[in-house]
Every structure is written in structure tokens, then in C-alpha cells.
Amino acid sequence: MTGRSRWAWLGFVVPLAFLGVFFVYPVGAIIVRGLRPDGRWQLGVFGDVVSDPYQRRIVWFSLWQATVSTVLTVVVALPVAALFARFEFRGRRLLWSLLLVPFVLPTVVVGAAFLALLGPKAATGIDLHGTIGLVLIAHVFFNLAVVVRTVGGFWGNLDPSLEDAARTLGASRWQAFREVTLPLLRPALAAASSIVFLFCFTSFGVVLLLGGPRARTLEVEIYDQTARFLRLDIAAVLAIVQLVGVGLVLVVYARYQQRRSVQQVLRPRREVAHAPRTRGERLFVAGVLTGMAVGLGAPLLVLVWRSFAAGGKPTLRYWQALGASPRGGTLFVSPLSAVANSLAAAAVATIVAVTIGGLAAWALARRGRGTGAGRAATVSFDAVLMLPLATSAVTVGFGFLIALDEPPLDLRDSWWLVPLAQATVAVPFVIRILVPVLRSIDGQLREAAALLGASPAQVWREVDLPIVFRALLVSAGFAFAISMGEFGATVFLARPDHPTMPVAIYRFLGRPGALNLGQGMVLATVLMAVTAAVVVVIDRVRVGQLGEF
Amino acid sequence: MLAVRGLRVTYPHAPRPALDAIDLVVGDGEVVTVLGPSGCGKSTLLRAVAGLVEPESGHIELGGRDLAGVAPHRRGIGLMFQDYALFPHRDVGDNVAFGLRMRGDRPAARDARVADLLALVGLSGAERRAVSTLSGGERQRVALARALAPSPDLLMLDEPLGALDRSLRDRLVHELAELFAEVGVSALYVTHDQTEALGLGHRVVVMEAGRVAQQGPPAEVWARPSTPFVARFLGFTNLVDVEVRDAMAQTPWGPVPMAGSDDGSTVLLVRPEAISLGGGTGAGSVRATVDDVVFQGGQWRVVLRIGDLLLEAVVAGSWTGAVGPPLVTRTTVAVRIDPAGVQTLGDPALPTGGAPR
Numbered sequence: 001m002t003g004r005s006r007w008a009w010l011g012f013v014v015p016l017a018f019l020g021v022f023f024v025y026p027v028g029a030i031i032v033r034g035l036r037p038d039g040r041w042q043l044g045v046f047g048d049v050v051s052d053p054y055q056r057r058i059v060w061f062s063l064w065q066a067t068v069s070t071v072l073t074v075v076v077a078l079p080v081a082a083l084f085a086r087f088e089f090r091g092r093r094l095l096w097s098l099l100l101v102p103f104v105l106p107t108v109v110v111g112a113a114f115l116a117l118l119g120p121k122a123a124t125g126i127d128l129h130g131t132i133g134l135v136l137i138a139h140v141f142f143n144l145a146v147v148v149r150t151v152g153g154f155w156g157n158l159d160p161s162l163e164d165a166a167r168t169l170g171a172s173r174w175q176a177f178r179e180v181t182l183p184l185l186r187p188a189l190a191a192a193s194s195i196v197f198l199f200c201f202t203s204f205g206v207v208l209l210l211g212g213p214r215a216r217t218l219e220v221e222i223y224d225q226t227a228r229f230l231r232l233d234i235a236a237v238l239a240i241v242q243l244v245g246v247g248l249v250l251v252v253y254a255r256y257q258q259r260r261s262v263q264q265v266l267r268p269r270r271e272v273a274h275a276p277r278t279r280g281e282r283l284f285v286a287g288v289l290t291g292m293a294v295g296l297g298a299p300l301l302v303l304v305w306r307s308f309a310a311g312g313k314p315t316l317r318y319w320q321a322l323g324a325s326p327r328g329g330t331l332f333v334s335p336l337s338a339v340a341n342s343l344a345a346a347a348v349a350t351i352v353a354v355t356i357g358g359l360a361a362w363a364l365a366r367r368g369r370g371t372g373a374g375r376a377a378t379v380s381f382d383a384v385l386m387l388p389l390a391t392s393a394v395t396v397g398f399g400f401l402i403a404l405d406e407p408p409l410d411l412r413d414s415w416w417l418v419p420l421a422q423a424t425v426a427v428p429f430v431i432r433i434l435v436p437v438l439r440s441i442d443g444q445l446r447e448a449a450a451l452l453g454a455s456p457a458q459v460w461r462e463v464d465l466p467i468v469f470r471a472l473l474v475s476a477g478f479a480f481a482i483s484m485g486e487f488g489a490t491v492f493l494a495r496p497d498h499p500t501m502p503v504a505i506y507r508f509l510g511r512p513g514a515l516n517l518g519q520g521m522v523l524a525t526v527l528m529a530v531t532a533a534v535v536v537v538i539d540r541v542r543v544g545q546l547g548e549f
Numbered sequence: 550m551l552a553v554r555g556l557r558v559t560y561p562h563a564p565r566p567a568l569d570a571i572d573l574v575v576g577d578g579e580v581v582t583v584l585g586p587s588g589c590g591k592s593t594l595l596r597a598v599a600g601l602v603e604p605e606s607g608h609i610e611l612g613g614r615d616l617a618g619v620a621p622h623r624r625g626i627g628l629m630f631q632d633y634a635l636f637p638h639r640d641v642g643d644n645v646a647f648g649l650r651m652r653g654d655r656p657a658a659r660d661a662r663v664a665d666l667l668a669l670v671g672l673s674g675a676e677r678r679a680v681s682t683l684s685g686g687e688r689q690r691v692a693l694a695r696a697l698a699p700s701p702d703l704l705m706l707d708e709p710l711g712a713l714d715r716s717l718r719d720r721l722v723h724e725l726a727e728l729f730a731e732v733g734v735s736a737l738y739v740t741h742d743q744t745e746a747l748g749l750g751h752r753v754v755v756m757e758a759g760r761v762a763q764q765g766p767p768a769e770v771w772a773r774p775s776t777p778f779v780a781r782f783l784g785f786t787n788l789v790d791v792e793v794r795d796a797m798a799q800t801p802w803g804p805v806p807m808a809g810s811d812d813g814s815t816v817l818l819v820r821p822e823a824i825s826l827g828g829g830t831g832a833g834s835v836r837a838t839v840d841d842v843v844f845q846g847g848q849w850r851v852v853l854r855i856g857d858l859l860l861e862a863v864v865a866g867s868w869t870g871a872v873g874p875p876l877v878t879r880t881t882v883a884v885r886i887d888p889a890g891v892q893t894l895g896d897p898a899l900p901t902g903g904a905p906r
Contacts, residue, residue, distance in 0.1 A: 159632070159634060161630045161631075161632065161634040162634050162636060164596075164599075164601050164621075164628070164630070164634065165628070165630055165634040165636075165695075166636075166647065166651075167599075167600075167601065167620075167621035167622050168599050168601075168621055168622070168624075168626060168627060168628040168696075169622075169627075169647050169648035169651055169695065169696075169698075169699065170622045170623075170648050170651035170652050170699060171622050171647075171651045172620070172622050173620075175622075175651060176622075179647070180636055183638045184637070184638055274560070274561075275560075275561040275562055276561070277560070277561060277602065277603060278603050
């Protein structure tokens with residue numbers, strides 16, 4: 001043990017150093033650049049922005065659309081969570097995995113899918129482009145998995161006899177749900193909805209593609225002020241406003257988490273779930289499954305269909321153009337090279353994210369059950385590591401752009417900018433997946449192995465490693481999928497001749513012409529297929545149901 | 550009060566019904582205990598009566614009312630769950646008041662009733678305690694108070710003492726019996742513990758693999774187990790396969806008269822008390838080898854070998870005098886098996902015994 005403790009500081013120092021350089025420094029630079037443009041603090045711009053009715057409308061819109069999106073997501077997700085928690089049916093496991101596809105799907109692809117489904121010249125004939133409704137629908141689609149998997153996973157271990165007890169005490173089905181199940185689900189609901197709220201509050205790709213001129217979030221405004229109007233001061237103020245908002249949500253959530261703590265007996269899933277028995281139960285299962293097929297399947301299928309269709313007729317034209325790089329085309333390179341760029345950047349980002357996240361998770365898991373000052377330190381370490389999850393990707397990308405452009409870290413034209421930014425965004429996910437698994441390794445397992453004659457090294461190899469290895473694979477898969485789809489930061493950082501797939505899709509969809517649209521759909525389909533494959537594979541490798549997301 | 554006829558329940562994808570051809574009656578103020586091993590369907594029986602699982606066929610009536618299609622919350626049946634199912638997010642008082650609140654009692658009436666019930670189960674003043682601070686025995690009491698609070702027509706209990714340790718269990722069996730008598734409630738009580746079943750029930754229903762194997766008053770079931778399964782479940786181990794010829798059972802210790810038995814093969818039950826050691830002559834005398842002697846506190850269990858047959862006898866322990874075992878293993882002893890303590894068990898396929906009243 002002493003041998004391992006000697007290196008324990010690495011688990012804290014390396015992730016903190018990484019975060020310092022690639023998160024705190026860039027975000028700090030935004031603040032400084034915006035408010036101290038020429039060596040003196042100029043807080044006047046703060047007042048200008050805050051009193052500008054246009055900007056206030058954007059703040060207000062960001063807040064209320066996030067609130068409405070969250071409420072809608074929870075309402076839609078609850079029946080789906082109930083389905084997975086309480087019922088056993090054929091294909092349940094695969095569906096549980098596939099649920100994650102919309103969530104890890106790049107926002108740009110989700111945007112493209114809804115454009116194809118409910119946009120101009122949509123297959124359905126309904127055009128909601130530029131309406132808030134379309135943004136809300138896309139947010140629900142995108143975040144459904146967060147609520148279903150967090151709440152459903154918890155619900156699936158909730159003792160069903162509690163609800164039965166309420167029924168025998170005279171509660172109707174609805175009363176039993178409201179009085180017993182719902183209060184017990186509250187911690188999981190709070191966790192899931194605060195994450196969904198943050199994602200929607202800082203929503204970028206979806207709003208950029210679907211929102212049009214009226215529906216604009218802070219995130220979109222920050223991007224425009226930077227990339228289009230070159231008003232770094234306004235962008236900085238907006239980024240600060242957004243950071244404060246995010247921080248408030250995190251604080252409220254943390255306080256809530258401390259106060260709730262109902263001790264409950266959790267049950268193994270096989271005692272909770274059963275095949276639908278009554279007519280009502282069969283109707284419920286069939287209804288929810290149909291709803292899922294339509295709501296989650298239709299946007300994705302339309303995407304695939306549009307990549308094969310020109311003017312309502314099937315064609316392979318867009319797929320054949322994958323390798324071509326026409327002069328004066330939308331991209332400076334062929335779509336295929338965008339695929340290659342994405343794969344390379346995501347691979348590097350994955351290695352970085354798993355290394356940094358793995359070290360941090362190791363440090364967190366080791367100190368998991370400390371007390372007093374040590375515990376407080378661990379908790380704050382944990383919170384700091386989560387910051388990138390809550391901060392918008394656009395802020396990170398913008399920060400990279402203005403901070404890492406001078407010695408000693410001049411990465412301005414470096415290929416490394418993109419994977420590093422993607423890794424920063426992916427690290428919190430890696431930690432969130434690894435920590436519960438590492439903590440779950442039963443002390444008794446190690447003791448049993450030791451009593452059977454295993455040396456400490458053998459214990460680690462025989463007990464820890466097999467479990468940790470699978471968790472590492474899962475987190476690597478997640479980091480890879482997230483990096484592949486990362487848009488907010490990458491769109492700032494990718495060089496014009498080195499677009500990743502999401503950036504290329506965005507450019508294709510932003511230009512007129514059937515070929516551009518078709519090629520955007522082709523790339524979106526490829527990206528969707530890759531992320532779906534990754535997600536299904538990692539869900540198979542997973543140990544039990546541990547880990548968040 | 551409760552009448553169950555021809556009840557059959559099959560779970561989806563299950564190879565055989567969880568319950569089949571169940572006939573059962575619980576009279577007014579009667580306590581009926583259902584005894585059986587885990588997986589015999591006894592919990593399913595309670596869930597079907599409570600309306601938590603839908604029967605495939607059969608009738609359930611409570612107080613003359615057909616319960617088919619009646620939702621669980623409109624049945625007026627209290628169910629105390631195996632692990633109590635106390636609501637962890639509510640305190641003791643709110644747990645007990647839950648059923649009262651559901652039926653719309655006023656707060657003042659609720660509080661009074663909660664106080665009464667907590668007094669009844671010996672937990673006066675525990676209203677504001679958190680469920681997580683209760684001991685196992687206290688949880689059991691709160692669950693009982695909660696189930697009794699809305700004055701159900703029928704109280705059902707699913708292994709209510711299963712999670713408690715032996716000494717607490719023995720005390721609570723006694724307390725429950727008194728409490729049932731005091732409240733005068735009709736109760737259906739499920740357990741796998743024969744001392745609970747025999748000690749609490751006015752009648753005992755023994756279940757095997759989803760069917761009723763035997764039912765009747767506890768003393769009668771104890772005196773005349775109808776099948777080898779029932780006998781084994783009541784703790785009898787001395788079951789002997791024999792042939793009966795001319796009303797005489799051909800046993801390894803000689804012929805035993807079996808008046809009224811048809812010729813053919815059957816199973817005999819030898820009560821351990823009927824085996825006396827160290828002498829005796831006449832019918833039932835035989836020499837046996839001592840196979841094993843096990844100290845059981847108040848008594849010794851002695852395993853005897855007669856040919857290929859193993860029989861268990863009991864020898865009272867002595868708390869004065871010598872402390873060592875009464876017999877030495879591998880020695881031979883003279884044994885007498887009293888023919889009065891040897892009885893036939895019915896055909897295992899035919900449940901017999903006390904009809905429902």
C-alpha cells in the first residue's frame with residue numbers, strides 16, 4: 001500500500017494541472033480579455049450588456065426555454081422510465097442501449113434530423129423551422145436518455161412492495177405513484193433535471209440550426225459576437241453571465257443533494273421487473289414502445305432517408321460524392337477527409353480524456369469515504385472536475401482561441417487544439433463513469449482474495465483490473481462518442497481545411513442547394529452510425545448498471 | 550368472511566401455475582395460517598386476495614362481496630409485507646396514518662387513531678421517529694399498526710416475523726396471538742415456520758407447489774399429517790416405505806398392525822417419542838446400532854440404524870447427574886417401537902383432512 005500511496009498525489013495534481021491549463025486559464029482569459037482590454041478594468045460594458053433589452057431577451061429566453069425543455073423532458077421521460085424500471089420485455093436491453101444514441105448524437109446531427117423531419121421541405125410537410133417549438137422538441141429528443149436512464153435505473157431498484165403497500169392501504173394507482181414512488185424518485189429526478197437544465201441552458205448546435213433569428217440562447221449569441229461581430233468584450237460579459245447561471249444551478253443542486261438522504265432498501269432488478277401481466281400493463285408497454293419508435297426513430301430514419309433521396313427519388317449521388325472535393329465546394333476538402341479528421345481527433349481526445357479522467361477517478365475513489373477536511377477537499381475536487389460539464393463548450397472553445405495563442409502555449413494553428421478541447425469536454429463523463437465502479441469494488445472481494453493467498457499485486461491483477469478494465473473501455477467509448485460529436489468548441493478551433501464531421505455538417509446545411517443538404521445528411525448518417533455502434537458496444541461491456549449516463 | 554374457491558394464478562412464461570385449485574375459508578375473527586416452503590405460492594395467494602395479481606380463474610369473496618375486478622385499494626384488505634415496506638420518506642406517524650389519509654379522515658381523527666394503534670403495538674409516542682431509526686422488531690410493529698389502522702375486514706400477513714431472530718420471534722408469536730384476539734380481526738397469516746403456524750392459527754393450511762396439501766386445526770394436522778410432504782415439513786423425519794399385507798405393515802422391525810389400511814405400498818410415520826431405548830420386550834422390539842448422538846439442549850437426538858433404515862429418537866437430557874451423552878455411537882442397543890406411535894400417511898396425491906368450515 002505504501003508503494004501506491006507515494007504516487008497518490010499524481011491523481012490530484014495531474015488532473016488539476018490539465019484543468020488549470022485547458023479550462024481555468026482559457027475561461028479566465030475570456031474574463032480578462034473582455035473586461036480589461038487594454039490593461040485597465042472596464043466594467044462599463046457589463047452595464048451596457050445587462051441593460052441592453054436585446055441581450056436581456058436572450059438571457060430570459062435561455063432561462064425559460066431551458067425550464068420548459070426540462071419540464072417537457074421529464075414529463076415525456078417518466079413513462080419511458082417506468083417501462084424500463086417495471087417491465088421485462090423482449091429487446092429491453094438493446095433498447096436501453098439505443099436510448100443513449102440520441103444523447104451522444106452530435107447536436108448538429110439532431111438539428112439536421114429535425115430539419116429533415118419538421119423543417120423546410122420536410123417529409124412530413126410541417127415546417128417548424130425558426131419556431132421555439134422545434135427547439136423544445138429537439139431538446140426533449142436529445143435529453144430524454146439522461147432522465148430515462150438516471151431515473152429509470154433508480155426506479156428499477158425501488159422496492160415495488162412500497163407501492164403495493166400503498167394500494168392495500170387504499171391508495172389508487174395514481175395516488176400510490178404520487179405519494180410513494182414520486183417522492184422516492186425525487187433525488188434521481190433532481191439530478192437528471194439539473195443536468196438537462198444545464199444542457200438546455202447552454203444549448204448551441206440545436207438552437208443554431210433550428211432556432212432561426214428569434215430563438216437564440218446565450219451560447220449562440222456568444223458564438224455570434226465572437227465569430228461574426230468580433231465583439232470579444234460583449235462575448236466575455238455574456239460568458240460570465242452564463243457561468244454565473246450555471247454556477248447557481250450547481251450550488252442549488254449540491255445543497256439539495258445534501259438535504260435529501262432518505263435511507264432506502266434497494267432491490268435487485270429481477271425482483272422488481274416482470275413481464276406485463278394484465279391488459280392494462282400490456283397496453284402501457286405497447287403504447288410507450290410505439291411512442292418511442294415514432295418519437296426517437298422517426299427523426300433518425302428521416303435523416304438516413306434524406307441521404308438517399310433527391311427530390312423524392314432514391315439516389316446514391318450524395319454517397320458517391322463522399323470522396324470528391326470539388327473546387328469552390330462548401331468544404332475545402334472532401335467529406336471523407338472530414339471523417340478521417342474526426343476519427344483522428346477523437347482518438348487522441350479519448351486517450352487524453354481517459355488518462356486524465358482515470359487519474360482523477362482513482363484519486364476520488366481512494367478518498368471516497370474520508371471525513372472532515374479530507375472529505376471537504378475531495379468534494380471540492382469533485383466539483384471542480386465537473387465544471388467543464390456544466391460550462392458550455394462554446395466558452396471552452398472561445399477561451400482556447402484567445403488564451404492559447406501566445407508563448408509558452410502558442411497552439412493557435414496547432415492540430416492539437418481540437419482534440420485537447422474535446423478531451424476537456426469529455427473528462428467529466430469519464431470521471432462520472434469510473435468513480436462509481438471503482439468505489440463499488442467490494443473491500444471484501446479484496447480481503448477474500450488476500451485470504452486465499454493472493455499478494456497485493458495479485459489482488460490488483462485478479463480483482464481490480466478486470467473490473468476497472470471494462471469500466472475504462474466504457475468510459476473510452478463514451479469519450480470517443482462525445483469527441484466525435486463535439487461541436488461547440490470544435491467549431492471555433494477547427495481550421496477551415498481540417499473540418500471535423502459536425503463542423504462539415506454545419507457548413508453543408510448552412511449553404512443552399514440540394515447537393516449540400518444531401519451531403520450534410522450523408523455525413524450525419526455516418527456520424528450517427530458510428531456513435532450508435534460505439535454506444536451499443538459500450539453498454540454490452542459495462543459491469544452491471546453502475547455508473548451514471 | 551373470506552372465501553376462496555378454485556383459485557388459479559399463472560405468471561407469464563412460468564412452466565406451471567403458481568397457485569392451482571386453491572380452496573380456502575377464513576371465518577369471522579378466525580386466524581388461518583398458511584404454511585409452506587418458499588416458492589410454494591403462499592405469497593402469491595396473499596397477492597391474489599389483495600388484488601395485486603390477477604387470477605387466471607376462481608372466485609374470491611370477502612364478506613359476501615365478489616372481489617373480481619375490484620381494485621386493490623377498494624378491497625378493504627390490510628396486507629403486512631414480508632420486509633414491512635414502510636415508506637422510508639415518511640416518519641412512523643405518517644406511515645400509520647397513510648391509509649386513514651387515503652380514505653379522507655380528518656387530521657384530528659387521524660392523530661387519535663394513530664396514537665391508539667401505536668399504543669396497541671407498544672410504541673406510544675413514536676410518531677415523529679424516522680423509519681430508518683427503528684429496530685427490526687419496531688419496524689414489524691409499525692407495519693402491523695399501519696395495516697390495522699384503516700380497520701380492514703381482513704388482515705393478511707406475509708412472513709411478518711421472517712426477518713427477526715429466534716428469541717424475538719417466539720415472544721412476538723405470543724404477542725401477535727393476544728393482539729389478534731384483542732382486535733378480533735380475521736387474519737390470513739403466511740409463514741414457513743411451523744411453530745408460528747401451529748401456535749397462531751385456529752386452522753393451518755399446508756401448501757405444496759401451488760396446491761393445498763392439507764388443512765385443519767393445528768393439533769389435528771400435527772397428529773395426522775396426510776402426506777409425506779406435510780409430515781416432513783412439520784419436522785418429522787422418520788418416514789418408512791413399507792408394504793401392507795392383510796392389515797399388517799411389513800417393517801424392518803417386524804410386522805405392525807395397520808387396521809383399516811388397504812394392501813399395497815404406503816409410507817409410515819414413526820413418531821420419535823414412540824421409540825424407547827434400552828430394553829423392553831414384546832411387539833416392536835428390535836436391536837439397533839447407534840449411528841449418531843447429537844446434543845440439542847433439552848434433549849438428545851439419537852440416530853438409530855436398523856438394517857438399512859435410519860430412525861431418529863429423542864432422549865430427554867439430564868440437568869442433574871451425569872453430563873455426557875447417554876449412548877455411545879456404534880454400539881448396539883435394544884429398542885422398542887410402540888405400535889401406537891406408528892401411523893400411515895395418506896396417498897400423497899390426495900389432500901385430506903379437515904374440510905373448510
